[in-house]
Amino acid sequence: MSRKSVSWLKLIHVVATVEADLGKVLQSDHGLGLSEYRALEVLARSPDSELRMQELAAHLRLNQSSVSRMVERLERGGLTVRDLCPDDKRGVYTVLTDKGRQRLESAQPDYEKALDAALKEHGCEDLLAERFINVAQPA
Amino acid sequence: MSRKSVSWLKLIHVVATVEADLGKVLQSDHGLGLSEYRALEVLARSPDSELRMQELAAHLRLNQSSVSRMVERLERGGLTVRDLCPDDKRGVYTVLTDKGRQRLESAQPDYEKALDAALKEHGCEDLLAERFINVAQPA
């Protein structure tokens, strides 16, 4: 096994563990999955708090069908609503509701706190060094 | 959103993408899932090429039940066999077969190649810098 493989294994272990920690906090304290939380975040930062499915999928790096189901979950919880595109009737906007925004805002501090804690706990705070700021952007 | 959150997002995007790439290569070219491949790797490096479920779970960072099912898959493919612990009849050893070792050895070069390629493609070769060598070990 190459040095590179070993390092990669270590990296993904850390990442998986931190992600699991984050997921648990969100799920137990706010009833949100990790992808759901991130979807709310992306929506909140989008113009008019809305995005089309594909755009959301691109941001989240998820399959289009996964996004479709995820949005379904969000919608069941009243955190978003679907809205048809007036110009392209194939398209569907997912729009953040007030409730969704509130849920997000209540979850955010916990998320940040949990991220800090998990990074520190696993001794990898320097992982997010400046240079990461410059890795290719989603959009 | 904090700088840290943003950096974390970028990191997990890269990691997820690279992992997906690796998974596809393994699956399509060798009929192995990512976890399965890694299980074979761990087994191959273990004394007598065998481990108990819990040990395997610890190495792979997987749930015990997930490991149980994964081993079931490996076993269906003839890549491993279960073997009862003589001393502790609660325990079960998963033992790498010759076929399993061959499959692993045929997959390894492709895995390494794919990892290199994916890291390069996503511009994060320096991600596995020396300091990662020193992040907490699995065992």
Added chain:
DNA sequence: AGTTCATATGTATGCCCATGCAATCTTCCT
């Protein structure tokens, strides 16, 4: 120009797989 057909795009749905949690079963230990 207007109609028709082929193709592309956006989303939703069916099906399957891998994983986690909780409960269970067996075996071990005191």
Added chain:
DNA sequence: AGGAAGATTGCATGGGCATACATATGAACT
């Protein structure tokens, strides 16, 4: 005997792939 440890099993979840369906776009023909 009773509790702890190791493994398996039932169930639920979230994700991907292939497909279906609706709409859009463009080209061809009249």
